[in-house]
Each structure stands twice: as structure tokens, then as C-alpha cells.
Amino acid sequence: MKEDILYHLNLDTASHDFPKQFGDVKFVCVGGSPWRMKSFTEYIAKELGLEDPKGEYPNICEGTDRYAMYKVGPILSISHGIGIPSMSVMLHELIKLLYHARCTDVTIVRIGTSGGIGLQPGTVVVTKQSVDAMFLPRFEQVVLGQARLDGAFCSYTEEEKQNYLSEAYAAGVRNIEMESSVFAAMCKLSNIRAAVVCVTLLDRQKGDQMSSSHEVMHSYQQRPQILTGHYIKKKLKTFKNI
Amino acid sequence: MKEDILYHLNLDTASHDFPKQFGDVKFVCVGGSPWRMKSFTEYIAKELGLEDPKGEYPNICEGTDRYAMYKVGPILSISHGIGIPSMSVMLHELIKLLYHARCTDVTIVRIGTSGGIGLQPGTVVVTKQSVDAMFLPRFEQVVLGQARLDGAFCSYTEEEKQNYLSEAYAAGVRNIEMESSVFAAMCKLSNIRAAVVCVTLLDRQKGDQMSSSHEVMHSYQQRPQILTGHYIKKKLKTFKNI
Numbered sequence: 001m002k003e004d005i006l007y008h009l010n011l012d013t014a015s016h017d018f019p020k021q022f023g024d025v026k027f028v029c030v031g032g033s034p035w036r037m038k039s040f041t042e043y044i045a046k047e048l049g050l051e052d053p054k055g056e057y058p059n060i061c062e063g064t065d066r067y068a069m070y071k072v073g074p075i076l077s078i079s080h081g082i083g084i085p086s087m088s089v090m091l092h093e094l095i096k097l098l099y100h101a102r103c104t105d106v107t108i109v110r111i112g113t114s115g116g117i118g119l120q121p122g123t124v125v126v127t128k129q130s131v132d133a134m135f136l137p138r139f140e141q142v143v144l145g146q147a148r149l150d151g152a153f154c155s156y157t158e159e160e161k162q163n164y165l166s167e168a169y170a171a172g173v174r175n176i177e178m179e180s181s182v183f184a185a186m187c188k189l190s191n192i193r194a195a196v197v198c199v200t201l202l203d204r205q206k207g208d209q210m211s212s213s214h215e216v217m218h219s220y221q222q223r224p225q226i227l228t229g230h231y232i233k234k235k236l237k238t239f240k241n242i
Numbered sequence: 243m244k245e246d247i248l249y250h251l252n253l254d255t256a257s258h259d260f261p262k263q264f265g266d267v268k269f270v271c272v273g274g275s276p277w278r279m280k281s282f283t284e285y286i287a288k289e290l291g292l293e294d295p296k297g298e299y300p301n302i303c304e305g306t307d308r309y310a311m312y313k314v315g316p317i318l319s320i321s322h323g324i325g326i327p328s329m330s331v332m333l334h335e336l337i338k339l340l341y342h343a344r345c346t347d348v349t350i351v352r353i354g355t356s357g358g359i360g361l362q363p364g365t366v367v368v369t370k371q372s373v374d375a376m377f378l379p380r381f382e383q384v385v386l387g388q389a390r391l392d393g394a395f396c397s398y399t400e401e402e403k404q405n406y407l408s409e410a411y412a413a414g415v416r417n418i419e420m421e422s423s424v425f426a427a428m429c430k431l432s433n434i435r436a437a438v439v440c441v442t443l444l445d446r447q448k449g450d451q452m453s454s455s456h457e458v459m460h461s462y463q464q465r466p467q468i469l470t471g472h473y474i475k476k477k478l479k480t481f482k483n484i
Contacts, residue, residue, distance in 0.1 A: 005451050008324075035307045063456075065277045066324065082250075082308065085325020209247050214305075 004100060006093040009078075010064040013100055022101035026074040027232050028094065028108040030087075031224075032179075034059075034068035037077040040111060040225045041070035047229050048073060048236070075232065080110075080179060087179040095190045107193040107235070111224040114177035116200025117169045121212065122220045124227055127196035130180040165205050175200050197224040246342060248335040251320075252306035255342055264343035268316040269474050270336065270350040272329075273466075274421075276301075276310035279319040282353060282467045283312035289471045290315055290478070308332075317474065322352075322421060329421040337432045349435040349477070353466040356419035358442025359411045363454065364462045366469055369438035372422040407447050417442050439466040 003014040029044075031037050038057060045051045050073045060069040061078075067090050070077045080090045098106055116123055168176075180196040187194035199220045202208070212220070245256040271286075273279050280299060287293045292315045302311040303320075309332050311320045322332045340348055358365055410418075422438040429436035441462045444450070454462070 003451075007451075033307050065275050081323045081325075081328055082331050083323075083325050083327020086323055086328050089324055209243075209245075209249075 004096060006097060008064065008066045008089050009061050009069065009093045009097070011061070011097065018097065018101040022071070022076065022097060023103060024074050025071070025076045025098065025101065025103045026106060026236070028076045028078065028098075028106060029111050029228060030078050030080050030090070030108060030183075031111045032080060032082055032113070034079040036111070036221060037068055037079045038070055041072050041075070041077045043225055044075050044077075044229055044232065045072040047233060048075075074236070084179060084181065087183055091183065091187075095192070098192075107195070108187055109194070109228050109231075110179065110183055110196045110198070111228055112177055112179070112196065112198040113201050113221060114175040114198035115202055115204040115208070116175050117165055117173060117204055119174060119200050119203060121200055121202050122223065123200050124223045125175040125198050125200060127180055127198070130184045130196065162205065169205070176204060197228055199223045246338060248339060250306065250308045250331050251303050251311065251335045251339070253303070253339065260339060260343040264313070264318065264339060265345060266316050267313070267318045267340065267343065267345045268348060268478070270318045270320065270340075270348060271353050271470060272320050272322050272332070272350060272425075273353045274322060274324055274355070276321040278353070278463060279310055279321045280312055283314050283317070283319045285467055286317050286319075286471055286474065287314040289475060290317070316478070326421060326423065329425055333425065333429075337434070340434075349437070350429055351436070351470050351473075352421065352425055352438045352440070353470055354419055354421070354438065354440040355443050355463060356417040356440040357444060357446040357450070358417050359407055359415060359446055361416055361442050361445060363442055363444050364458075364465065365442050366465045367417040367440050367442060369422055369440070372426045372438065404447065411447070418446060439470055441465045
């Protein structure tokens with residue numbers, strides 16, 4: 001293939017020098033919302049002393065509003081939208097980008113939000129194992145009749161929901177989000193080190209409405225970023241010592 | 243429930259008067275990209291002679307960047323992102339919004355882009371029947387082993403892809419997109435009239451890379467909007483004649 005067009009990222013190998021633009025990438029941080037990924041970029045730039053004096057972090061995917069991408073030093077940040085298909089479209093093109101750029105030793109971290117089960121809202125969960133609706137560690141979508149809509153629980157009664165959550169809790173599940181199974185599967189297939197670090201915004205055993213203030217929600221959303229920032233800083237020191 | 247928070251739309255019944263703000267809505271147009279929905283709003287405003295003299299169409303979902311929503315007269319436009327989960331999250335909250343606003347006689351149209359099969363790129367397809375991966379008219383996600391990622395065809399060979407597309411074509415399938423099954427299912431469950439109107443951006447039997455220019459792509463993307471605009475104008479005349 002002479003030219004590879006990463007359509008949803010609005011990037012292509014003909015008009016971009018991928019090795020030059022992205023070759024130094026060691027960490028890719030992904031999260032649902034474009035705003036959150038921009039904010040993470042500003043945060044990590046400051047943390048790493050790589051701040052742009054004008055505070056400018058242009059969106060590399062400018063020209064599309066499907067996804068937003070930012071880069072500061074060896075850190076690439078990309079939004080992935082909501083759910084497995086949105087995630088898989090982005091990941092598919094991201095993985096091609098890393099390949100074309102000849103990146104090595106890359107770690108991808110999903111910095112997300114999630115519903116919690118039996119945890120204080122604001123708890124940060126580092127996923128040990130993604131499981132699907134059958135509590136199986138696989139990437140396969142199972143539909144329990146017409147009612148089973150991802151993340152929506154549309155036609156369940158409150159009691160059915162709570163039973164489901166109790167079962168999940170008993171099976172070791174601590175938070176709920178919508179992307180980690182495909183994320184884990186695709187990163188593994190591509191031999192990329194990956195992590196899922198999500199803050200819980202509420203305890204789903206106590207309901208599914210968001211009752212915290214915007215300020216509180218905002219501060220919760222910082223937490224996976226801060227933890228991941230620490231990790232990245234630590235790892236970057238190791239790179240320098242090699 | 244005293245207050246209903248539509249979290250992903252950043253709207254709630256406590257601080258918004260839904261019947262006042264949305265009660266007159268008769269058409270909801272949804273599409274993947276926020277930019278496209280804003281552009282549709284500007285287009286339909288002009289078409290209906292409801293233009294804002296300053297050309298301002300504020301995003302009703304301001305404060306979140308998950309989705310973008312615009313309103314002009316009885317037309318609501320909302321983005322839904324990529325794929326079934328993203329679509330179902332938005333639809334779930336949109337349907338609650340319409341209920342709280344006591345809207346009646348609402349029609350929802352998905353104005354989208356898609357891959358075509360055996361059609362000239364730029365062809366507008368009005369979906370007769372959404373089918374799933376098994377060509378069955380149901381909303382149920384079936385996974386053919388690890389390779390089956392929505393819309394990605396990741397691990398298929400080129401020959402397998404073409405066989406799959408030929409089979410689809412023989413079964414009457416003319417375009418491919420990622421949201422219409424959940425869209426059709428949820429609208430039907432909610433007794434809402436709905437349509438899927440998508441332009442094809444390429445012929446998937448000839449490949450999956452986007453080779454048309456930005457101008458051409460842009461003009462293709464106008465087509466579902468123009469067709470839907472005609473329909474809405476026609477229907478609104480009927481409303482006035484009642």
C-alpha cells in the first residue's frame with residue numbers, strides 16, 4: 001500500500017512524516033472525552049516540564065471532530081468516544097499509526113470514568129481483568145434478549161439490576177465501563193502494553209444517577225490522570241537511566 | 243423520581259424546563275459528528291426561514307463534549323458518535339428528554355455516512371431494513387471468533403472480505419454503517435417514527451480507503467441533509483394545513 005489513510009484520525013502517510021512526527025512516542029493515553037484528553041496533555045506537559053510557553057496544544061486530528069489527539073514529548077493523548085465500536089475504530093488507526101511511525105516499547109493507558117460497585121465514589125480502579133456480560137475474560141458481546149443494550153440496562157427492573165450488580169460484585173467486579181474489553185483484546189493482539197485506570201463516579205449499587213457537583217466530578221476525573229502521570233514520570237526516568 | 247439527570251447530554255429536569263425548551267420538537271436529526279449536526283442546523287434554519295440573524299446556534303449540551311445538540315424551531319439535531327453503544331447512550335437520554343418535554347408526533351432521522359456496496363460513491367441510501375452480522379433483522383451482536391470487531395474487519399483477508407461483501411450484496415444489503423440496528427430497535431420500542439438516510443462514501447467492493455477529495459466528501463455529506471430537509475419542509479407544511 002503506497003499510502004495509508006487513517007480516515008477517522010484525519011491523518012495519512014502521504015502528507016505526514018509519521019516516524020518524524022510520532023517516532024518518539026512511548027506512552028499513549030486514551031479516554032472518552034476530547035476535553036479530558038486535552039486537559040491531560042496540559043497536565044502532563046507541566047508535570048514533565050515540557051510546557052508550551054504559550055500554553056498551546058494543537059489538536060493533531062484537526063479537520064475531524066470524531067477524535068481529538070494531542071502530543072507533548074513522548075506522550076500521545078487521544079479521545080476514543082463511547083463504547084467498543086468507537087474505541088475499536090480509533091485503536092485500529094492508532095495501532096497503524098504506531099506501526100508506520102516505527103514506535104517501539106509503547107504503553108497505552110486508558111484514563112477513564114466508570115460506574116463503581118461497592119466502592120466509594122472517586123475510587124480509582126486499576127483493572128486486573130476485563131470481563132464481558134457473562135463475566136468471562138473475553139472480547140465477545142453477548143445479548144440477553146432484546147433488553148440487553150450496552151451500558152443502558154434499559155428494560156431491567158430495579159431489582160434485576162441490583163441482583164446483576166450483586167452477582168458481579170461477588171464475582172470480583174468492581175467497576176463498570178464500556179471500552180476495556182476491546183481495548184485489552186486489541187492491545188494484546190498488537191503486542192502493546194496496556195492498562196485501564198478508571199475513576200468511579202458513583203456506586204451503582206446505590207443507583208445510577210449522578211448526584212455529585214460538577215466540581216466534585218471534575219476533581220474525580222483528575223485522579224486517573226494524576227496516577228498515570230506519576231507512573232509515566234517514573235517510567236521516563238527509567239528510560240533515561242538505560 | 244424528583245429530578246432526572248441526562249448525564250451525557252449535560253441536561254437535567256431540575257434546572258431546565260423541558261416542556262418549554264423542547265415541547266415543540268417534531269423532528270430529531272441525528273448523525274455521528276457534532277460538526278455535521280451543527281452544519282445541518284444552519285442549513286435547515288435557512289431552508290425553513292428560521293435563520294438566526296447573527297448566525298448563532300448555541301450547543302445545548304454545552305459543558306460536555308460527549309454529544310452536541312442544536313435546536314431551530316421544531317428541529318432538534320444531535321450527534322451520536324460512532325457505533326451502537328455511543329448511539330444507545332445518546333438515544334436513551336434523548337428519548338427521556340422527549341418524554342419529559344411531552345413532545346408528540348416526533349420523527350427521528352439518522353443523517354449519516356456509510357460504506358456502499360455496488361453503488362456509486364455519493365449514492366444516498368434510505369434503509370428499508372437494518373440487519374445484523376448474520377443478515378437478520380434484529381438488534382443482537384454476534385461475534386465470529388476473536389476477529390469480529392464492529393466495522394473493522396481486522397483479521398479478515400482481502401478475499402474473505404470480498405466474499406462477505408458479495409454475500410451481503412446478494413442478500414440485498416447496499417450499505418454498511420454502525421448504528422442503524424440499535425437506532426431502529428430503540429426507536430421502535432419507544433414508538434417513535436424513525437428513518438436512516440446515509441450517503442455512501444465509497445464502494446467497499448473496490449476497497450476501504452477513502453480516496454475522494456475533501457471537497458467531494460463534503461459535498462457527499464450534504465446529500466442526506468438535503469433529502470431530509472426536503473422531507474421536513476414537506477411535512478411541516480402538512481402540520482400547518484391540519
